[in-house]
């Protein structure tokens with residue numbers, strides 16, 4: 001019989017991921033703001049758990065998709081009496097490797113396995129069911145985790161021991177942040193010189209400076225002035241903070257990533273917790289006195 005899956009976290013990316021899981025497995029969901037879980041469950045014909053304890057008592061495999069590792073640890077500890085031997089926690093949060101290792105040890109003492117399983121591909125990838133998933137854990141647990149994440153995944157890779165998935169995800173997002181900042185600054189200068197944003201991007205995207213930011217994010221969100229809110233800048237700021245810790249712990253220089261962290265921190269203080277990550281470019285435009293169009 002296949003695992004019963006409990007999904008915790010009905011946020012921007014958790015909702016579409018849970019919808020895919022629910023089509024493949026018997027699924028129950030829980031969310032802190034319970035109305036959000038209830039409306040999602042009604043739409044997809046699912047059951048809602050009243051609290052994490054009920055969900056953990058019911059499920060064989062629990063997937064978490066929360067802002068930070070600290071949130072995941074708090075939820076897991078809140079259901080301390082309900083975990084049982086043989087269960088698996090698959091953490092899809094973009095989390096912190098060291099905190100994940102601590103939680104894995106806490107769960108192991110209860111006979112529960114842990115696999116970190118952060119994702120990339122954004123809400124569009126989650127809706128399409130083709131996210132990239134990076135798994136950190138021990139082989140038998142990773143195999144079981146692969147089965148439950150497959151419904152929302154395009155690429156699944158076992159990248160190392162517990163925490164390795166989180167570390168890789170944090171570095172990926174640090175690269176995203178560096179690209180947003182560098183592309184925003186470069187384009188602002190070019191527009192001030194009279195080059196149209198679309199023309200600059202057409203050339204960059206046929207040259208060596210292209211990235212997902214130049215190919216997709218800026219054309220779709222900045223040039224259009226649409227600024228959709230799909231991935232909070234506050235979460236990217238958190239990810240780059242995790243990346244910096246990874247670099248510090250490994251004794252690697254981190255000049256470029258430190259600069260991106262500073263820019264994100266400043267933008268977060270001005271734009272608030274709900275702003276989208278690409279809105280960092282609004283701050284660059286403001287400082288430069290130009291609109292990238």
Ligand code: NDP
Pocket residue numbers: 009010011012013014015031032033034036065066067068071074075092093094095119120121122123230231232235236239
């Ligand atoms: P959102 O901010 O949209 O949603 C966060 C979810 O976590 C909400 O359901 C919220 O509940 C819940 N939550 C927040 N704090 C707590 C807490 N202390 N205890 C219990 N539940 C809590 O985030 P996303 O869905 O965008 O992101 C989730 C994770 O996925 C993050 O780690 C993010 O970095 C990562 N990610 C996001 C991507 C994206 O494109 N959005 C892409 C790739 C990774 P409530 O409804 O009550 O607020």
